[in-house]
Amino acid sequence: MSSSADRKDAVAGGRGNLVVISGPSGTGKTSICNLLLSRLPQAVWSISATTRPLRGEESAGSSYEYIDADEFARRRANDDFLESAEYCGHWYGTPIGPVKRWIAEGKIVITEIDVQGGMQIAARLPESHRIFVLPPDFESLKARLAGRRTESAEHMASRLEKADGEIAIARDSACYQHFVTNDVLDDTVTEIIDIITNKQPA
Ligand code: 5GP
Numbered sequence: 411m412s413s414s415a416d417r418k419d420a421v422a423g424g425r426g427n428l429v430v431i432s433g434p435s436g437t438g439k440t441s442i443c444n445l446l447l448s449r450l451p452q453a454v455w456s457i458s459a460t461t462r463p464l465r466g467e468e469s470a471g472s473s474y475e476y477i478d479a480d481e482f483a484r485r486r487a488n489d490d491f492l493e494s495a496e497y498c499g500h501w502y503g504t505p506i507g508p509v510k511r512w513i514a515e516g517k518i519v520i521t522e523i524d525v526q527g528g529m530q531i532a533a534r535l536p537e538s539h540r541i542f543v544l545p546p547d548f549e550s551l552k553a554r555l556a557g558r559r560t561e562s563a564e565h566m567a568s569r570l571e572k573a574d575g576e577i578a579i580a581r582d583s584a585c586y587q588h589f590v591t592n593d594v595l596d597d598t599v600t601e602i603i604d605i606i607t608n609k610q611p612a
Contacts, residue, residue, distance in 0.1 A: 426452075426513040428535055429520050429606055432528045432580065433543030434573035436555040438592045439522050442543060445599040446520055450606070453518045456509055459485070462500035475505075492534065495526035498568050502527070518606060525579045532585035539606050542586040544577065546593045 429446070431439050447453050459475040461482050470476055477485075482501045486494050494503030504521055512519045523531070528540055545551040551573060555566050580586050588605050592598045 425516040427518055427606075428509065428513065428531065428538040429453075429518060429602075430528050430531050430538060430540040430586075431520065431522045431543060431602075432525055432541070432576075432586065433592075434545065434551060434576050435569040436551045436573075437543045437545045438554070438595060438598075439543055441595055442592065442599055442602065443520050443522050445595070446602060446606075449599065449603060450518055452516065453520050454508075454512050456504055456512075456519050456521045458502050458504055458521070458523070459491070460500060460502045462502075493523065493527040493530035495524055495530075497524050497526075498565070498572065525576050525583070525585075528580070529583050529585045532583075539588070540586045541588045541590055541602055541605060542577075542580045543598070544589055544591045545573075546591055548573075 431443055431446075433439050443455065447455055457472070457475055459477050459482065461477060461479050462474075464470060464473075464476055468474065479501065482494075482503065485491060485505075486501075486503065490506060491503035492506040492509050494501060496502075502524065504523060504527065509519050509521075521527075521531075525542075528542070531538055532540060545554075552570060555569060580589075588602075590598055590601055590605075
């Protein structure tokens with residue numbers, strides 16, 4: 411079993427870095443990540459593995475790698491994930507292999523993960539940029555989730571209920587260096603690019 415210091419070095423050996431984008435469902439994290447990828451030439455997207463079923467607009471292999479619970483547990487036990495967490499009854503994890511390779515190649519690896527994952531990354535890769543996206547207000551969050559129309563009312567309610575808790579955990583854990591309110595998408599992305607390219611202090 412390797413020590414946590416060994417594992418940290420094994421991931422962070424290169425010149426690149428990892429960016430964590432977290433925030434409650436419906437805050438626009440996916441749009442932010444897509445814009446970061448189109449505006450930063452050295453950015454790459456880390457495709458997570460998940461046990462949750464494919465949602466309306468998604469396609470297998472580009473949004474997520476969809477695997478069953480047994481396969482997830484096997485990979486998790488094998489230390490194949492940089493971080494992993496259970497969220498609203500489904501498992502999510504960041505495959506470690508591509509992240510290690512990209513960081514060594516000098517890439518900026520963009521991950522969109524929940525607060526539990528953010529905390530694991532803070533411990534394992536302290537030099538990463540960890541950004542928590544806040545909605546301008548609770549009503550806009552509700553409207554965005556309702557507009558998605560790809561989930562059951564029950565699922566949507568569970569995600570809304572989770573939002574407050576996630577914000578509190580993100581603040582209390584102190585593992586995010588930046589809190590960014592996503593009011594105007596383009597401004598939010600510019601602010602995050604300034605953080606990533608070190609134009610803003612951590
Ligand atoms: P969704 O089901 O809406 O795609 O994602 C649910 C939550 O899981 C979101 O907060 C999303 O950021 C998070 N998530 C997606 N991929 C990962 C991952 O690889 N690890 C962790 N910890 N969370 C993830």
